[in-house]
Amino acid sequence: MLLEIKNLNVYYGVIQALKDVSFHVDEGEVVALIGANGAGKTTTLHTISGLLKPKSGEIIYKGKNIVTISGNKIVSMGMAHVPEGRRVFADLSVAQNLKMGAYTRRNKKEIEDTMAMVYDRFPRLKERQTQKAGTLSGGEQQMLAMGRALMSHPDIILMDEPSMGLSPIFVNEIFDIIKSVHKDGTTVLLVEQNAKKALTIADRAYVLETGSITMEGKATDMLNNDSIRKAYLGE
Amino acid sequence: MLSFLTSLVNGLSLGSIYAIIALGYTMVYGIAKMLNFAHGDFIMVGSYVIFIFVSNLGLSPVIAIPVAVVLCLILGVTTERVAYRPLRNAASPLAVLITAIGVSYLLENVALLIFGADTKSFTSVIPWSGITLAGGEIRIQGVTIITIITSVVILLALQFFVHKTREGQAMLAVAQDRSAATLMGIDVNKTISLTFAIGSALAAIAGAFLCSAYPSLTPYTGAMPGIKAFVAAVLGGIGSIPGAMLGGLVLGVIEILARTYISTQLSDAIVFGILVVVLLVKPTGILGKIIQEKV
Numbered sequence: 001m002l003l004e005i006k007n008l009n010v011y012y013g014v015i016q017a018l019k020d021v022s023f024h025v026d027e028g029e030v031v032a033l034i035g036a037n038g039a040g041k042t043t044t045l046h047t048i049s050g051l052l053k054p055k056s057g058e059i060i061y062k063g064k065n066i067v068t069i070s071g072n073k074i075v076s077m078g079m080a081h082v083p084e085g086r087r088v089f090a091d092l093s094v095a096q097n098l099k100m101g102a103y104t105r106r107n108k109k110e111i112e113d114t115m116a117m118v119y120d121r122f123p124r125l126k127e128r129q130t131q132k133a134g135t136l137s138g139g140e141q142q143m144l145a146m147g148r149a150l151m152s153h154p155d156i157i158l159m160d161e162p163s164m165g166l167s168p169i170f171v172n173e174i175f176d177i178i179k180s181v182h183k184d185g186t187t188v189l190l191v192e193q194n195a196k197k198a199l200t201i202a203d204r205a206y207v208l209e210t211g212s213i214t215m216e217g218k219a220t221d222m223l224n225n226d227s228i229r230k231a232y233l234g235e
Numbered sequence: 236m237l238s239f240l241t242s243l244v245n246g247l248s249l250g251s252i253y254a255i256i257a258l259g260y261t262m263v264y265g266i267a268k269m270l271n272f273a274h275g276d277f278i279m280v281g282s283y284v285i286f287i288f289v290s291n292l293g294l295s296p297v298i299a300i301p302v303a304v305v306l307c308l309i310l311g312v313t314t315e316r317v318a319y320r321p322l323r324n325a326a327s328p329l330a331v332l333i334t335a336i337g338v339s340y341l342l343e344n345v346a347l348l349i350f351g352a353d354t355k356s357f358t359s360v361i362p363w364s365g366i367t368l369a370g371g372e373i374r375i376q377g378v379t380i381i382t383i384i385t386s387v388v389i390l391l392a393l394q395f396f397v398h399k400t401r402e403g404q405a406m407l408a409v410a411q412d413r414s415a416a417t418l419m420g421i422d423v424n425k426t427i428s429l430t431f432a433i434g435s436a437l438a439a440i441a442g443a444f445l446c447s448a449y450p451s452l453t454p455y456t457g458a459m460p461g462i463k464a465f466v467a468a469v470l471g472g473i474g475s476i477p478g479a480m481l482g483g484l485v486l487g488v489i490e491i492l493a494r495t496y497i498s499t500q501l502s503d504a505i506v507f508g509i510l511v512v513v514l515l516v517k518p519t520g521i522l523g524k525i526i527q528e529k530v
């Protein structure tokens with residue numbers, strides 16, 4: 001198991017956002033975490049990457065409990081996080097944003113190689129490398145956020161609603177990229193409201209409802225599950 | 236004409252001092268997102284340290300200034316750690332502002348307790364008497380020249396640091412989005428500490444020049460230059476490094492010209508009046524915001 005979440009309880013002040021959340025991600029998997037708006041998906045990812053500290057519970061990553069480790073150190077353990085709303089550095093250029101993603105790495109040559117790989121994957125970013133990130137379209141910013149995460153050369157990427165607010169063409173493109181990132185050996189924990197798309201590319205999935213995991217299983221089974229179809233696939 | 240030139244040079248010199256202070260102000264604001272109202276008092280602390288070392292202990296400024304810089308740096312980092320950081324995520328941003336005002340009074344009163352209210356006469360740290368031009372018609376003091384040169388060197392060094400080093404890049408990231416910076420692997424606390432270290436060290440340097448040019452030192456010496464440097468930072472566009480430099484120079488020149496040609500009493504009123512006018516016309520200051528906050 002690459003990542004194992006055990007009985008996670010997270011609060012915002014007195015309000016409990018996650019209740020006894022447990023799940024795991026195996027190496028090489030794409031695991032989807034689906035759920036309605038406000039279910040606690042972002043909270044889950046923020047807690048895993050150390051932006052939030054849980055009240056109780058364990059996050060075992062590569063065999064180590066990382067709950068007490070600060071967020072910036074978790075990055076150098078090989079975990080990258082593409083945050084909700086992309087959060088690119090708007091005033092910095094595309095290239096500067098990408099370099100920021102390699103902040104934990106020191107070897108200039110390796111960074112350049114990764115950068116070339118990212119530009120290969122996202123030709124649009126290469127065309128716009130000197131442009132300020134704030135001037136990119138939503139879809140391009142999403143690509144930049146993903147490219148920036150790849151710059152740390154992660155073993156696992158957490159992605160928070162990468163398709164949010166994008167036009168259908170971009171949505172397809174983003175999901176194609178997730179597939180190819182996965183094919184190249186990166187484990188993916190994918191949070192999505194677009195459950196259909198997420199379940200199509202995931203190996204397994206968990207359903208989060210008001211802070212608790214209510215269902216889990218193989219993604220293909222979930223796609224055929226009646227209650228899932230009703231609640232999340234709009235059928 | 237010659238007296239105008241002399242005033243202009245003096246203005247640039249005073250402006251350079253404001254600029255050095257304003258650079259610290261603007262970096263702390265741009266990166267830590269707070270107005271450190273105690274910043275001016277760090278100038279006073281640095282000046283007293285130099286005063287003790289040079290006037291009381293008879294040591295060379297070459298030793299005194301680095302000691303003052305290091306002590307102010309420690310004071311700045313400690314103040315942030317102890318007084319500001321715990322309030323960083325407070326419900327109201329006013330909490331940390333009020334704390335900063337408290338720190339300002341604390342430093343002034345501690346200085347009052349230790350050194351008393353009487354004015355200490357500061358020995359210039361620049362023994363060089365300067366140069367004369369135009370056949371002896373214009374005299375430019377050594378401290379004036381060194382102050383201007385130092386401020387330019389500091390500006391260039393800061394620009395290099397922010398844009399070309401890893402730590403500088405971390406500052407740019409933290410300035411824009413702390414959470415995203417953390418997700419890049421950047422230690423936000425360390426970055427903010429470093430910002431305070433730089434700002435406070437600059438305050439000590441400013442103190443050395445300020446008290447050399449205007450050699451009377453009291454516990455309130457830093458207060459007014461601190462406020463004016465804040466005005467300079469706002470004038471130039473708070474958060475912007477070149478803006479702080481420009482704002483400082485503009486403010487210094489206006490102040491000296493107003494003092495020379497209009498009225499000594501009114502010069503401060505004119506300085507603050509200009510701030511109001513500039514902000515009415517361009518609320519983001521002359522150079523706008525280079526480091527921007529992203530919510």
Ligand SMILES: Nc1ncnc2c1ncn2[C@@H]1O[C@H](COP(=O)(O)OP(=O)(O)O)[C@@H](O)[C@H]1O
Pocket residue numbers: 012015017035036037038039040041042043044
């Ligand atoms: N900073 C916050 N302060 C207080 N409550 C929050 C905060 N962020 C999220 N919440 C609450 O926690 C719950 C889960 O939110 P979130 O994790 O953002 O859900 P999702 O990502 O699934 O839409 C929601 O009820 C939300 O209102």
Ligand SMILES: [Mg+2]
Pocket residue numbers: 041042043084161
């Ligand atoms: Mg969310």
